[in-house]
Amino acid sequence: MKYYKNGVQKSYGKRGFPTKKEAQQHEAEMRLKLQSPTYSNAQHHEGRQKIKDYLTVWVKNYAPNLRPSTYAGYRSHIRNQIIPTIGEVRLNELTPAIVDDMIRALFDKGLSQSTVRYCQRILSVSLGGAVKYGYITSNPARNIITKFGKETHVPDPYTIPQLQQFLSIVTGTKWEFPIAIASLYGLRISEVLGLRWRNVDLSGKELRVVEQLPYNLDRGTNIVSEMAPLKSKKEGDGRILPITDITLPYFERQKEQQENQKAMCSVSGTIYYDNDLVYAKPDGSPHRRDKMSNEFGQVVRRSGLPHLRYHDLRHTAATNMHQLTGDFYTISEILGHTLEGTAKSLGLSAQVNTVTARYVEVRTERKRSVLETYHNAVLNPPKVTEISSENQE
Structure with missing residues (x-):
């Protein structure tokens, strides 16, 4: 099981918490969460949906915030790159490590750095919405270890x-x-x-x-x-x-x-x-x-x-x-x-x-x-x- 201490995610096994103080703190947090009007079983259920289902709905709802060309790009990258790679993963089971694996898989397909980076950006923006809705507690696409270098491949204008x-x-x-x-x-x-x-x-x-x-x-x-x-x-x-x-x-x-x-x-x-x-x-x-x-x-x-x-x-x-x-x-x-x-x-x-x-x-x-x-x-x-x-x- 998992709990948070000072904002850091920790876990405990069948034997319980390391200390009595941490057990009492976790009990208080759970009581507060259950009493909160924002907590519901619906949020837990939404968190268990697959990435492909969440992204399909999210991109339609997010469309009014985008230019038509940007919306088309989001849909294309979600459909052709992100969903085939991690679409079957459940939303609340997605981790930064899985996102890093997705990035490596996209590079292995021969995609350019700009394309792969765009996929990571789309995923990060969409998961930010999931955090705000309470489906997940943090955005795994922001905590990756992959570092993207600077690209200078913009074509020079003709003389x-x-x-x-x-x-x-x-x-x-x-x-x-x-x-x-x-x-x-x-x-x-x-x-x-x-x-x-x-x-x-x-x-x-x-x-x-x-x-x-x-x-x-x-x-x-x-x-x-x-x-x-x-x-x-x-x-x-x-x-x-x-x-x-x-x-x-x-x-x-x-x-x-x-x-x-x-x-x-x-x-x-x-x-x-x-x-x-x-x-x-x-x-x-x-x-x-x-x-x-x-x-x-x-x-x-x-x-x-x-x-x-x-x-x-x-x-x-x-x-x-x-x-x-x-x-x-x-x-x-x-x-x-x-x-x-x-x-x-x-x-x-x-x-x-x-x-x-x-x-x-x-x-x-x-x-x-x-x-x-x-x-x-x-x-x-x-x-x-x-x-x-x-x-x-």
């Missing part, structure tokens, strides 16, 4: 020459528009997929980022009835970005291509699902975020360029704009980041005076200037003048 090479490779393919817009304007993948023509003014040369594609679209979804709000509260009603002269053809070609696709569907008698999306499948249906992200990895591998995630195109835009202009405030407005978020993205340690920043108004003209500087550097680099043989002589 301008690398980005030029990448854009030349995807020119004329279905990847031309989404890669160009993400790398030149710093849009997130969900913002690119959720961009609608009603928010693109080609004559006024202006782009409004005001919404994004819902995270978890069901397979086979053809119609998107409602877009999701932007992630950042700082963005409020969205952000307005100028369309530079040199990037305008990307939008015009995309518009023309969609008109041709609509015409082909009409001629062939195929249904065209008009979601007003700037970037969609040939029948107008939305692209799924996860599938596009996976396919993007294959595009990068075939290009021969260094590994890069789709979201790193946003980092590429931020880094190159900062190196070319140094305009920290304007870049934060273009990205829709807080100043602290932009500093973190750029790897800067400089302190940002947020009080002063509130009064810095970044006008459209300034955004256009920064974007034009960056876009011209990528798409219209200065030509190298060749020296003729006559001049050499």
